[in-house]
Amino acid sequence: MFVVDYRDFITLKALNFSALLSFYSGDTSVLAAVYGPAEVKVSKEIYDRATLEVIIQPKVGLPSVKERAQEQCVRESCEASLLLSLHPRSSLTLVLQELHNDGSLLSCFLNGACMAMMDAGLPMSCLFCGVTCAIHADGRIITDPTAAQEAESRALMTFAIDSKKRRVMMTSTKGSFSVHEMQQCIAVSQTASEKIFSFHRESLRRRYSKSVV
Amino acid sequence: MRETPLSNCERDFLLQAIQEKKRLDGRQTYDYRKIKVMFGTDFGCCFVELGKTRVMAQVSCELVAPKENRPNEGLMFFNIELSPMASPAFEQGRQSELSVKLNRQLERCLRNSKCIDTESLCVVSGEKVWQIRVDVHMLNHDGNLMDAASIAAIAALCHFRRPDVGIQGDEVTVYSPEERDPIPLSIYHMPISVSFAFFQQGTYLLVDPCEREERVMDGLLMIAMNRHREICSIQSSGGIMLLKEQVMRCSKIASVKVSEITALITKALENDNTARKAGGRCGFAESMPQERITALKKETTPVEMTDATERANDIFLKSEVTPQTSPSPVVPLPGLGQVGQGLQNSWGMEEDEQEDEEDFNSDEDKETMMEVGKKQQAQGDVVEISDSEEDEVVILQPEAEDKVPKNTSSSSHQKGPVTSKKRHRK
Numbered sequence: 001m002f003v004v005d006y007r008d009f010i011t012l013k014a015l016n017f018s019a020l021l022s023f024y025s026g027d028t029s030v031l032a033a034v035y036g037p038a039e040v041k042v043s044k045e046i047y048d049r050a051t052l053e054v055i056i057q058p059k060v061g062l063p064s065v066k067e068r069a070q071e072q073c074v075r076e077s078c079e080a081s082l083l084l085s086l087h088p089r090s091s092l093t094l095v096l097q098e099l100h101n102d103g104s105l106l107s108c109f110l111n112g113a114c115m116a117m118m119d120a121g122l123p124m125s126c127l128f129c130g131v132t133c134a135i136h137a138d139g140r141i142i143t144d145p146t147a148a149q150e151a152e153s154r155a156l157m158t159f160a161i162d163s164k165k166r167r168v169m170m171t172s173t174k175g176s177f178s179v180h181e182m183q184q185c186i187a188v189s190q191t192a193s194e195k196i197f198s199f200h201r202e203s204l205r206r207r208y209s210k211s212v213v
Numbered sequence: 214m215r216e217t218p219l220s221n222c223e224r225d226f227l228l229q230a231i232q233e234k235k236r237l238d239g240r241q242t243y244d245y246r247k248i249k250v251m252f253g254t255d256f257g258c259c260f261v262e263l264g265k266t267r268v269m270a271q272v273s274c275e276l277v278a279p280k281e282n283r284p285n286e287g288l289m290f291f292n293i294e295l296s297p298m299a300s301p302a303f304e305q306g307r308q309s310e311l312s313v314k315l316n317r318q319l320e321r322c323l324r325n326s327k328c329i330d331t332e333s334l335c336v337v338s339g340e341k342v343w344q345i346r347v348d349v350h351m352l353n354h355d356g357n358l359m360d361a362a363s364i365a366a367i368a369a370l371c372h373f374r375r376p377d378v379g380i381q382g383d384e385v386t387v388y389s390p391e392e393r394d395p396i397p398l399s400i401y402h403m404p405i406s407v408s409f410a411f412f413q414q415g416t417y418l419l420v421d422p423c424e425r426e427e428r429v430m431d432g433l434l435m436i437a438m439n440r441h442r443e444i445c446s447i448q449s450s451g452g453i454m455l456l457k458e459q460v461m462r463c464s465k466i467a468s469v470k471v472s473e474i475t476a477l478i479t480k481a482l483e484n485d486n487t488a489r490k491a492g493g494r495c496g497f498a499e500s501m502p503q504e505r506i507t508a509l510k511k512e513t514t515p516v517e518m519t520d521a522t523e524r525a526n527d528i529f530l531k532s533e534v535t536p537q538t539s540p541s542p543v544v545p546l547p548g549l550g551q552v553g554q555g556l557q558n559s560w561g562m563e564e565d566e567q568e569d570e571e572d573f574n575s576d577e578d579k580e581t582m583m584e585v586g587k588k589q590q591a592q593g594d595v596v597e598i599s600d601s602e603e604d605e606v607v608i609l610q611p612e613a614e615d616k617v618p619k620n621t622s623s624s625s626h627q628k629g630p631v632t633s634k635k636r637h638r639k
Binding site: 099100 | 305
């Protein structure tokens, strides 16, 4: 079950392109916020592209290595789809706050990130979505597993799939599996991504059907 | 990102409006903005909206060793995170002055007031106590972060349930939530902070300043109080000088506000309790209004997988054969293994060793023993046995086992020829 709720970002009226939305997938919920393009620190600036910074905040405790790894995955998918060269020497900040984790957290982050960037109006060459597959001990493939299903699974895979040709942009896996099983999971994720992209389209159509202040 | 500075005309406008007893959003001097308290699916997760300021608090617990001078008491740890989501001026690192100030104020408000019975958190005196950790995340900054944080923290603490513990003699069992229902914390009272902003050296005062008003204020007075009209903490910052009457008046206003807010929190807790008992779904996803145009909900949908399996099979069959993986480790001797060919030695080499290099490159798929053996054969043509009696010269045989112990590492073909070469050159 997907629920998206776009909120207005009031403190940022002066900056262009900012968005805040909450994205729920089952019980897993994530809050995503995008700022930019804005001023960048000289130490971080890139002369011909925008600098994308992804910050993932866990609910309990300080961000640790696990969050850094997830940030890396999200940043790579975003950099592959954003047209960064349209805003050289600027910074784009994407902040993701975990509200509740009931499995498939990384794909929830990816979906929230893509929708936030879409809502902010950042120029992108393609959209992407995150899909998680879990391979059960008996070989069954489950998409979008809950935390309980993840714990019982033999392998867990998250794919970022692009919207133009349904190709895989980023993969993050845990556990052991055969090449054949991976191909099956990719095929399943590609089919599942259709649903997510149609959700993107519908939510945007709804959002912009009236001018909402 | 640097914060956008406030323009002079905006500042003058705000101060002029305050002098005329008007506020930007049309509130009265002593009015609070609309407060909403929501709870999440987990116990101890609370979401507070104070106007547009949004804050989320999560309480968790862990068994740790107690402090040495207080072996019977549990521990409390507070952490306020100024997330970069709240304002572009907040950076990821924690050193900002505002974050230190908020952390300290929340600690004084909740820990020093002893609102939680820490002795009930003791499991085994001197060894194991519960440490309650409260993480508060700022999600949007529109002024008055302190009040929102204190409401969220105390509501989350009231909502939280810790696992049940059973003690039988020396054995301590911690029951999971499925085995036994978790029990709530014992809370004596609910301290809530109320902030007052002062302008024009204390002439004008506003309750619950919004972000713009905070930027032009001279000083801030924070009073933390509970429903029984007990002051838990007072903090005056900004260097304004207040008269006794002003402080008394503020505390009277605060007591009214605190009783309203406490009633609101209690009602929210009751609603959440009834919703959970009735077995309905609870959490943020449910509490979001669905009929708004900015919200969209889609139910669980199964995914067709049959043609996906066929497609995967096709891809697999058509894909290239994977290149031969390296053979399993070769074990020439017990305790010595070799996998792969190792790296080419890129250290500076003399001319003599150039020859060795060429010979070396020509036979790649042989094992260490054979390779080094061949080297020896090649070197045999140019070997120079020195005349010195101190040198011990050993001519190595190709299949000799005794040279193996000198190869201390498995992937060091280079060590073989180099060491033998060195011996000859002495």
